[in-house]
Amino acid sequence: MNPQDSGRAPSFGTSFRSVFSFFFFLGKRTGKSRVFYLLGLIPVAIAVLVRIVMAGKGDGAGAVFNEILMVFFVTFDIVIMSLFYGTSIVAEEVDGRTLPYLASRPLAKPAIFLGKYAACVCLMVFIVTTSLFLSFFILNGQRFREVDLYLTFLRDAGVLALGILAYTALFAFLGAFLKRAIIIGLIFGFGWENIIQYFPGSTQKFSLVHYMKSLLPRQPAGGSGRLAILLFKLEPTRPAVAVLVLLGITAAFLALGCWLFRTKEYIFEE
Amino acid sequence: MTAVIEARNLSKWYGNVLGLSDVSLEIESGITGLLGPNGAGKSTFMKLITGQMKPNIGGVAVRGENVWNNFRLFSRIGFCPEPDAFYEDVTGWEFLTGLLRFYGFGAAEAASRAAKALDIVELAADKDRRIRGYSRGMRQRIKFAQAIAHDPDILILDEPLSGLDPLGKRRLIKLIKDLRNEGKTVLVSSHVLPEIEAVTSRIIMIHQGKVLAQGDVHDIRELIETHPHMISLKCDDPRAVAAVFVADPSILKMSFGPDGRSLVVETHNRDAFFSRLQSIVAEKGIEVDEITSPDDNLQAVFDYLVVR
Numbered sequence: 001m002n003p004q005d006s007g008r009a010p011s012f013g014t015s016f017r018s019v020f021s022f023f024f025f026l027g028k029r030t031g032k033s034r035v036f037y038l039l040g041l042i043p044v045a046i047a048v049l050v051r052i053v054m055a056g057k058g059d060g061a062g063a064v065f066n067e068i069l070m071v072f073f074v075t076f077d078i079v080i081m082s083l084f085y086g087t088s089i090v091a092e093e094v095d096g097r098t099l100p101y102l103a104s105r106p107l108a109k110p111a112i113f114l115g116k117y118a119a120c121v122c123l124m125v126f127i128v129t130t131s132l133f134l135s136f137f138i139l140n141g142q143r144f145r146e147v148d149l150y151l152t153f154l155r156d157a158g159v160l161a162l163g164i165l166a167y168t169a170l171f172a173f174l175g176a177f178l179k180r181a182i183i184i185g186l187i188f189g190f191g192w193e194n195i196i197q198y199f200p201g202s203t204q205k206f207s208l209v210h211y212m213k214s215l216l217p218r219q220p221a222g223g224s225g226r227l228a229i230l231l232f233k234l235e236p237t238r239p240a241v242a243v244l245v246l247l248g249i250t251a252a253f254l255a256l257g258c259w260l261f262r263t264k265e266y267i268f269e270e
Numbered sequence: 271m272t273a274v275i276e277a278r279n280l281s282k283w284y285g286n287v288l289g290l291s292d293v294s295l296e297i298e299s300g301i302t303g304l305l306g307p308n309g310a311g312k313s314t315f316m317k318l319i320t321g322q323m324k325p326n327i328g329g330v331a332v333r334g335e336n337v338w339n340n341f342r343l344f345s346r347i348g349f350c351p352e353p354d355a356f357y358e359d360v361t362g363w364e365f366l367t368g369l370l371r372f373y374g375f376g377a378a379e380a381a382s383r384a385a386k387a388l389d390i391v392e393l394a395a396d397k398d399r400r401i402r403g404y405s406r407g408m409r410q411r412i413k414f415a416q417a418i419a420h421d422p423d424i425l426i427l428d429e430p431l432s433g434l435d436p437l438g439k440r441r442l443i444k445l446i447k448d449l450r451n452e453g454k455t456v457l458v459s460s461h462v463l464p465e466i467e468a469v470t471s472r473i474i475m476i477h478q479g480k481v482l483a484q485g486d487v488h489d490i491r492e493l494i495e496t497h498p499h500m501i502s503l504k505c506d507d508p509r510a511v512a513a514v515f516v517a518d519p520s521i522l523k524m525s526f527g528p529d530g531r532s533l534v535v536e537t538h539n540r541d542a543f544f545s546r547l548q549s550i551v552a553e554k555g556i557e558v559d560e561i562t563s564p565d566d567n568l569q570a571v572f573d574y575l576v577v578r
Contacts, residue, residue, distance in 0.1 A: 009342040010374030018371040025368070029359040097355035101416070104320050104349040105372040106341050262339065265324050267284060268353070 009106030019107065019115025020122075027123045032088070036081055036124075040131030043068045043077075047138035065139040069132075069156060074212055078128060078163045079189040085120040086171025087181040089113065089257075094266045110258035117172050117254065124164050129157050159215045166208050166246045169253035176260045197234070204235065208249065211242040274299055274424060274455040275319055279328035282314050289314035291479040292328070297457060301450045303466035304459035305572065306476035312459040313352050315476065316428045319457075320349045332424060345373055348417035352428035352459075354409055356401045362388065362412050363397040366419055373420050387419035390445065406433040414442065418449070425449060427458040431465045443468050467568045475575055482575045490575075491566050497574045498522050498536040501543060504560040505551075508533035514550050515543075531559075 009015070027033055050064050090113070093099040102112050136153050143149045167189070174181040196207045204210045214236040237245070273296035282289040290311045304312050317323040319330050321337040321344065330337050337343060357365060366387060370380035388394045391411040396404070401412065410433050417425060427446070431439050446469055449456055460466050466473060467487075475482040475490070483490045491499075505511065508526060512533055515521050520543065523536040537543045540563075551558055564570070 009345055010372075014374050015372065018368075018374075022368040022371065025364070026357055026360060097351075097353040098357060100317075100320070100322055100349060100351040101357075101369060102372075103322055104344055104347065104351075105369065106343075106345040106374075107372055108341055109339075267323065 015107045015111035023119035043135040047135040061139040082167030083185040086168040087175035089116045089172045090176040109262040113261045162246045163212045165250045169250040173253040173257040214242040277330045281327035299455040301456045301470040303473040311479040348422035348425045350417040350427040358402040387415040391415045425456045499540045500565045505558040
């Protein structure tokens with residue numbers, strides 16, 4: 001297609017795909033991604049260590065995986081990754097002064113925003129799923145003939161993917177809205193999200209992690225285990241509602257982010 | 271001639287800082303130079319006409335269409351931004367093909383256009399190196415390549431010559447002139463007078479957010495009445511010429527050069543001076559070696575308008 005001949009821009013779908021491809025490709029190479037590849041090795045290393053220590057001691061390794069899942073993946077890894085990738089969607093273009101390369105192309109601003117969001121999410125899901133897969137099967141390898149094991153893995157990966165979708169949408173919106181979004185994101189992700197779980201009643205429903213935990217029914221129900229303090233006040237939301245809420249939050253923040261990115265003017269600091 | 275770019279009462283400010291104030295102008299096809307010192311408002315103007323920023327007051331139209339949030343228009347515009355900023359982890363080739371895909375070109379078309387643009391800026395041999403490893407000159411050239419790769423009919427080049435060595439500058443100036451010869455509209459900014467002078471004589475002079483002058487540099491000089499024209503004459507008998515002009519009321523000042531062969535005249539009526547000079551030279555048989563106008567150039571115009 002010759003743009004001069006047509007006098008038109010590529011369709012929204014074509015724009016979205018081209019932005020996605022460029023930034024997914026670029027994202028794999030960045031220093032940030034290398035840090036998160038390495039971070040993803042932590043649970044794998046722990047899993048290997050646990051397998052060595054617990055060799056021949058029965059079925060305890062599976063329980064260790066639950067703790068890795070809740071402490072590392074749910075409350076740390078996906079939050080920190082979403083924070084850094086999500087806020088960078090707009091901020092890195094503004095701080096790095098590369099925004100003109102996108103904003104001077106015949107691309108709808110929402111296609112840029114969503115294309116970059118999708119590239120970040122896919123990259124994060126890839127990193128997290130690889131790490132989850134390795135640690136899960138290292139710790140549950142002895143049950144590899146059980147079909148339930150694979151379903152459990154798929155559910156865990158699905159819940160983490162939903163969490164990544166929602167957190168990244170929220171942080172992408174913050175990144176489009178605020179100059180120092182990462183600080184607000186840190187306070188939200190590691191302050192609010194953790195503290196609010198200790199509040200009684202339905203207050204905890206004002207956190208994203210509540211809906212993720214509601215989808216992970218393997219957690220200790222009443223207070224056994226070292227991590228019980230993190231969980232004993234959980235009043236789970238029904239799984240279907242939790243999924244809908246996470247998807248709804250994702251859609252709402254993406255819509256807000258697209259609107260903001262389209263209408264807001266980004267001025268580089270001299 | 272129809273205006274390609276049209277600004278009407280364009281104003282932009284950043285908080286309390288004025289970026290551009292009530293700018294109205296029209297830019298036609300060919301090369302137009304945007305000249306002004308750093309912080310004059312050149313980049314602000316370029317960002318406004320490429321839709322990077324929204325005007326506070328007024329509007330800007332390209333080919334009759336409003337620019338802000340009109341992304342379809344950008345298929346016809348190539349923009350070379352001023353900052354030395356890139357996606358550092360991609361190669362020159364990946365950078366160009368990736369950006370070309372944003373126009374809806376297929377992979378083969380994007381590759382062919384990227385190859386052509388790299389050839390033009392003489393970076394084909396370095397296309398597989400990451401931009402992080404490019405020299406300043408190479409970075410300027412790849413930035414220029416991304417602006418021309420999709421063959422736009424309007425090019426907005428913000429300080430494209432900065433950071434280039436003299437040879438690189440000469441090459442790029444030739445490329446810009448070639449683009450004009452292809453019928454394109456090129457707006458090129460610089461704070462370096464000789465750079466603009468080498469590219470075009472049609473200029474927009476901008477200072478403190480305001481357009482001071484617009485048009486051909488010689489025409490602008492003609493309009494500056496506060497400063498008389500300086501004419502320097504080299505001949506075998508400058509004193510004979512001076513003797514004729516000494517009683518002329520249009521001559522404000524005359525001085526002889528240290529070499530004894532030159533005469534510098536200041537006048538408000540250049541045409542009358544030249545007409546009279548012609549007859550004197552013919553009558554007295556004076557041999558004139560050189561006539562120049564030391565202040566009929568961009569530097570002088572700029573000094574008169576900006577420095578005052």
